Amino acid sequence: MKSGNDFSIQYGSEELMGSCDHVSEEALATLTCDRLADGHGQVLIGGLGMGFTLGAALSAWSPRSAITVAELVPKIVTWAKGPLAHIFRDHLSDPRLTIEVADVHDVIAGATDRYDAILLDVDNGPDGLIQAENERLYCPWGLRSAYAALTVGGVLAIWSAYPAADFDARLAEAGFDVEERRVPAFAGSQDDFHHIWFASKPH
Template identity: 60%
Template sequence: MPDDAVELIGKAELPDGGRLHLWRRGDDYSIRFGDNELMGNQVRHSEEALATLACSRLQHRDSRILIGGLGMGFTLGAALQSLPSTAIISVAELVPEIVTWANGPLSHLFHDYLSDPRVKVEIADVHDVIAREKSAFDAILLDVDNGPDGLIHLANERLYCNWGLRAAHAALRPNGILAVWSAYGDEGFVARLENAHFDVEEVSVAALVDGEDVIHTIWLASKQDDCR
């Protein structure tokens, strides 16, 4: 096969319809939903920044964090590099095939992340994990869609609506951080975060997607003191 030939090497059905495709061209891999690239191994900086920015703000060595979405492992890898051996990292992945790819055609990108004793992967909707926990996490990192909406999985809208953000607030420990990755800015989402009693910092991260310069957005929402 020519080095520039595109090969489909995996498909994954989404719970509410639609399909993810894993493509390879030479050494480049891409997870796509229709025409939208959700993750590519050449575009990792902002996904890594989601973890490094959040982890740099944590106050405890035994921090417990929740990552929503396994992707190609860039956020998980950056979290592992940022956190000490006493930390605990839970990963909620909705699509079982993503985990299969992580142990198969994408294993060279994951290195030994999934065997790290700090890591536990659960096949679950991250919304459900958040909703069942109270004061459990020092940080919640969300990269489960293209932004604060339900483009890929309609039920993801539950994460970003007013009551979803209140659930995330309740699942965080004091001074905990909700970090959200997005392919675009969204003033309305910032307002919802503030209404849910978060102090919000917005960070813009340059990225190159399909040969075009773009700006990705990361929101770092710190849980306000309950007595404020």
């Protein structure tokens, strides 16, 4: 949807991504990079959206890094190169970037000890809102797949618009060291928060 200079990607009446408020989507990348030993290595981003997490990752990680975005919906990539190109700026031409039109679950399942960071913003939280298959990312065996895909010391970061009481325990059962952070939903917010889980693969 478009209103003036503002854009919104929605699923029914539920906003998945808007061009106005993206503080927490950027924090998903910057706070993950802060938790790593250095800003090098392989990064996997699940979900292209409007490119705010991608842009923050490109700024946070070094020129020697490699960033892969797995986007399930081809139309999202088309929009990024068309009506949303002014939002993406020159991000899509960055030589560190590879975009795969694929289910991020399949990309994760096909990797072992590969990624230093996996950033997931494919739904509004750790469940299958957009499609039931997304539950595979957050169920015990899906989290174990992410654990296997990470390098030692790597971080799985998961964005959510809401808290999930049992998700910390689920991550811990998969072998992760877990930290949950509340971040402002928009700049200056005092009472509206989003949530990010940082799940580290122990040394």
